[in-house]
Amino acid sequence: MSRETPTNASLLSMLEGEGVxxxxxxxxxxxSSPRELFVWDGYRDEAYVDSPLPLGRTGQTISAPHMAVxxxxxxxxxxxxxxxxxxxxxxxxxxxxxxxxxxxxxVVSVELVEELVEFATxxxxxxxxxxxxEIHQGDGSKGWPPLEAGEIYDRVxxxxxxxxxxxxxxxxxxxxxxxxxxxxxxxxxxxxxVVKGRAGELSSRAVCPCVFVPLVRSEGT
Numbered sequence: 001m002s003r004e005t006p007t008n009a010s011l012l013s014m015l016e017g018e019g020v021x022x023x024x025x026x027x028x029x030x031x032s033s034p035r036e037l038f039v040w041d042g043y044r045d046e047a048y049v050d051s052p053l054p055l056g057r058t059g060q061t062i063s064a065p066h067m068a069v070x071x072x073x074x075x076x077x078x079x080x081x082x083x084x085x086x087x088x089x090x091x092x093x094x095x096x097x098x099x100x101x102x103x104x105x106x107v108v109s110v111e112l113v114e115e116l117v118e119f120a121t122x123x124x125x126x127x128x129x130x131x132x133x134e135i136h137q138g139d140g141s142k143g144w145p146p147l148e149a150g151e152i153y154d155r156v157x158x159x160x161x162x163x164x165x166x167x168x169x170x171x172x173x174x175x176x177x178x179x180x181x182x183x184x185x186x187x188x189x190x191x192x193x194v195v196k197g198r199a200g201e202l203s204s205r206a207v208c209p210c211v212f213v214p215l216v217r218s219e220g221t
Contacts, residue, residue, distance in 0.1 A: 006048040006049055006050075008030065008048055011048040011065055012030055015065065018066070020070055026069055026072045029097070029099040030096060033092060033127065034047075035092055037123060037127055038062060038091055038123050040054065040056050050065050055116060056119075058113050058116055060160075061089070063212075067210060070208070072097065072100070074191075074207055077101060079102045079104060079105060080102065081105050081155055082105060082106045082152065082154050084108050084155070084169065085109040086109075086156070086157070086158045086159065087109075087159035087160040088109040088110065088116060089116060090120055090123055091119070091127075093157075093159055095124060095127050095129055098132040102132070103131070106134070107132060107133045110136050110137075111136070111137060111140070112137065112140065113216065117135055117136075141162075141215060143166075150172065151172060151173065152172045152174070153173055153174060153177065155173075155178050156170075156172065156177070156179040156180070160182070161184060161186070161212040161213065161214050161215060163184070165181065165183070169181075170196070170202070176196065176198060177196050178194070178195055180192070182210050182212040186214055189209070189212060190206050190208070191207040191209075191210045192205070192206060192207065193205055193206075
């Protein structure tokens with residue numbers, strides 16, 4: 001007897017049952033951002049399998065749904081927020097975030113790999129989110145705008161692993177803002193939630209073990 005192909009609704013029911021999906025805002029975000037629009041050609045039938053999927057030959061992946069949901073829950077997103085995402089991938093994560101921050105918010109996503117910049121930009125346009133999400137090609141380790149020290153974003157999220165807390169992403173985080181980053185080496189990391197206090201002090205807690213592809217940097221950084 002063949003197994004039924006998972007759907008967006010069945011995936012969300014599973015994640016709710018596991019306690020990963022906790023809020024209506026995140027559930028609505030996933031439902032309004034169909035993952036099949038963002039997977040690489042040939043992977044549409046696997047769009048709602050709870051695992052990361054390769055993005056062509058770029059060496060990058062679209063995150064597993066449970067990890068995307070977990071990160072959105074930890075970000076505590078609200079309407080009108082400005083969010084910096086490092087690692088656009090296929091654009092799916094940015095689309096989900098955009099559905100929560102809404103038309104008054106903004107998602108700024110930075111991707112170094114040119115092929116993925118083009119792919120994510122097409123996907124965002126196809127989803128009708130080009131007025132909320134902007135995709136830039138660049139080295140996300142420098143923040144966006146690069147090396148800008150001002151406090152710009154309510155939330156910062158890295159969808160690739162970093163070996164240390166990223167300096168410019170921390171600087172660009174507003175007071176009482178949240179930064180999520182997978183910290184560690186290529187074999188595995190810990191997802192860390194970092195909060196910048198009112199006086200600029202940082203506090204952090206470990207969320208869970210995770211495995212992300214390493215953050216791609218430009219040469220010489």
